Amino acid sequence: MCLAIPAKIQSIGDDRLAVVDILGVTREVALDLVPKASVGDFVLVHAGYGIEVVSEQFAEETLDLIREFPELVGLD
Numbered sequence: 001m002c003l004a005i006p007a008k009i010q011s012i013g014d015d016r017l018a019v020v021d022i023l024g025v026t027r028e029v030a031l032d033l034v035p036k037a038s039v040g041d042f043v044l045v046h047a048g049y050g051i052e053v054v055s056e057q058f059a060e061e062t063l064d065l066i067r068e069f070p071e072l073v074g075l076d
Helices: 056-068
Strands: 005-012 017-022 025-030 042-046 049-054
Touching (some): 005 025, 005 049, 005 056, 017 042, 025 042, 042 056, 049 056
Antiparallel strands (some): 042 049
């Protein structure tokens, strides 16, 4: 089973590596698979890659579910 977590893009470097915020934690992810992603967008992140741009509403709903079940993603 794969799990992709929504993340908000904070900055994007010339190499298309982005700094993203995932539940208050920042990570660097590659945006090669989402060339239209820009700062402020939410992307689903899996294995260090942004794999899809999603709406803020979808991202927030998903993050709310993750907050309800922190043991599913090791947040407990």
